[in-house]
Amino acid sequence: MSDKPRVVMIGLGYIGLPTAALIAKSKTQVHGVDINQTVVDTINRGEIHIVEPELDEAVSEAVKEGYLKASTKPVEANTYLIVVPTPFKDKNEPDISFVEAATRGIIPLLKEGDLYIIESTSPIGTTEKMMGLIYETRPELKGKLFIAYCPERVLPGNVMYELVHNDRVIGGIDDNSTEKAIAFYEEFIEGDLHKTNARTAEMCKLVENSSRDVQIAFANELSLICDKAHINVWELIELANKHPRVNILQPGCGVGGHCIAVDPYFIVADYPMESKIIGTAREINNYKSFWCAEKVKTAKLQFEIKHGRKPKIALMGLAFKPNIDDLRESPAKYIAQKVLQNANDEEYYIVEPNIENHKVFKLTYYQEAIDNADIIAFLVAHDQFKNLELSREKVVLDFCGVLNLS
Numbered sequence: 001m002s003d004k005p006r007v008v009m010i011g012l013g014y015i016g017l018p019t020a021a022l023i024a025k026s027k028t029q030v031h032g033v034d035i036n037q038t039v040v041d042t043i044n045r046g047e048i049h050i051v052e053p054e055l056d057e058a059v060s061e062a063v064k065e066g067y068l069k070a071s072t073k074p075v076e077a078n079t080y081l082i083v084v085p086t087p088f089k090d091k092n093e094p095d096i097s098f099v100e101a102a103t104r105g106i107i108p109l110l111k112e113g114d115l116y117i118i119e120s121t122s123p124i125g126t127t128e129k130m131m132g133l134i135y136e137t138r139p140e141l142k143g144k145l146f147i148a149y150c151p152e153r154v155l156p157g158n159v160m161y162e163l164v165h166n167d168r169v170i171g172g173i174d175d176n177s178t179e180k181a182i183a184f185y186e187e188f189i190e191g192d193l194h195k196t197n198a199r200t201a202e203m204c205k206l207v208e209n210s211s212r213d214v215q216i217a218f219a220n221e222l223s224l225i226c227d228k229a230h231i232n233v234w235e236l237i238e239l240a241n242k243h244p245r246v247n248i249l250q251p252g253c254g255v256g257g258h259c260i261a262v263d264p265y266f267i268v269a270d271y272p273m274e275s276k277i278i279g280t281a282r283e284i285n286n287y288k289s290f291w292c293a294e295k296v297k298t299a300k301l302q303f304e305i306k307h308g309r310k311p312k313i314a315l316m317g318l319a320f321k322p323n324i325d326d327l328r329e330s331p332a333k334y335i336a337q338k339v340l341q342n343a344n345d346e347e348y349y350i351v352e353p354n355i356e357n358h359k360v361f362k363l364t365y366y367q368e369a370i371d372n373a374d375i376i377a378f379l380v381a382h383d384q385f386k387n388l389e390l391s392r393e394k395v396v397l398d399f400c401g402v403l404n405l406s
């Protein structure tokens with residue numbers, strides 16, 4: 001067993017578990033903590049509870065070699081990483097209660113010289129707040145701990161690669177904390193490690209995702225304008241992007257996932273007067289989902305008037321983005337819920353090729369839906385939906401450009 005610092009990783013989800021496995025790979029003993037007993041048991045069997053390429057081998061090896069163990073309670077270590085959820089509450093206010101609970105859980109274990117790092121996406125000032133909480137409970141440790149914030153930037157689906165190769169931004173509550181955290185990450189990260197302070201690092205994460213949200217909002221706004229102007233928005237963007245300094249993103253049926261659709265609110269909640277573009281981008285991206293649902297309803301009515309019968313409608317995709325099975329904050333799911341409200345289930349085919357069963361939606365195989373539907377609404381540009389043969393009689397609503405991008 002190694003003499004390197006023992007690490008406690010609190011939160012063993014989409015980010016905490018891959019990170020724990022990566023640290024364990026460098027022969028550092030990692031103690032993973034999760035409040036979910038099923039998660040803990042699964043990991044201790046060397047198995048995983050989430051879908052992420054290459055994670056199963058990494059966890060199985062780390063557990064087999066004895067470098068990764070999980071439990072529901074933290075143990076004494078030298079380094080503590082907080083990687084728990086940071087959702088939002090009503091009125092789009094950030095909820096840091098998980099970070100606080102995780103921090104409270106380790107306060108009794110802390111000793112002089114320990115390193116405490118928050119990786120959870122957090123509103124500005126969270127690291128300072130947690131420092132306050134720690135020193136309020138353990139005043140004898142004041143100034144004797146290293147405290148830092150280091151946001152995670154990995155893209156789901158490519159986590160094992162990006163964990164190692166992405167650059168990281170590391171901000172301590174003082175220079176010594178930053179240096180100590182850099183020395184820790186240097187052990188297993190190959191990307192460049194950029195030094196800053198905790199508040200800037202917190203803001204940096206929020207800004208990265210807000211920037212993407214704003215850029216997608218621009219594309220979604222264009223799609224609304226182009227719909228009225230009878231211009232193919234996909235062709236338009238492709239042409240505009242031929243300019244050497246223009247790079248417009250793709251419109252879709254809204255922005256989903258528990259990061260880009262959430263994190264910008266962490267800025268807006270604290271700085272509502274100053275964050276006009278960020279707030280408006282959120283509104284545009286949310287509105288785009290509503291607009292798509294209304295388009296489906298209108299197409300249905302028009303069909304009924306024209307043909308004197310109710311159409312069969314296929315909703316293609318439920319996930320929050322292409323080729324994944326994650327439905328968190330999914331605009332496609334929102335649209336499906338919206339159009340199914342007060343509708344007869346029999347009128348709809350719901351298709352999600354990355355999921356076998358869903359507890360609310362009855363799922364249909366995509367080819368069956370395509371063959372039998374009168375109206376086909378593409379909500380997510382899954383690979384399976386590309387290059388499909390569609391009869392000319394069908395009404396096609398391509399909200400995600402899957403037919404144009406094929």
Ligand SMILES: NC(=O)C1=CN([C@@H]2O[C@H](COP(=O)(O)OP(=O)(O)OC[C@H]3O[C@@H](n4cnc5c(N)ncnc54)[C@H](O)[C@@H]3O)[C@@H](O)[C@H]2O)C=CC1
Nearest residue numbers: 011012013014015034035036084085086101102120121152
């Ligand atoms: N999933 C992603 O793509 C990315 C997520 N992030 C951020 O990383 C943080 C974690 O996200 P995920 O790993 O996706 O969340 P997750 O929901 O997959 O996992 C979090 C885990 O923490 C556990 N947990 C909650 N409270 C706890 C506590 N007090 N003690 C111990 N365990 C506790 C939960 O049971 C869960 O297993 C969030 O702040 C998120 O915004 C950042 C970059 C990418």
Ligand SMILES: CC(=O)N[C@@H]1[C@@H](OP(=O)(O)OP(=O)(O)OC[C@H]2O[C@@H](n3ccc(=O)[nH]c3=O)[C@H](O)[C@@H]2O)O[C@H](C(=O)O)[C@@H](O)[C@@H]1O
Nearest residue numbers: 153154155208209212249250252255256257259260320321
């Ligand atoms: C700045 C950035 O690229 N952040 C990444 C993002 O991951 P996520 O999977 O949520 O991002 P994404 O692929 O842009 O998808 C978000 C949403 O935006 C939509 N989307 C994306 C690109 C585009 O041109 N048009 C569009 O409509 C997607 O369909 C999806 O609904 O958020 C992650 C996070 O913070 O959890 C972060 O680690 C990732 O690096």
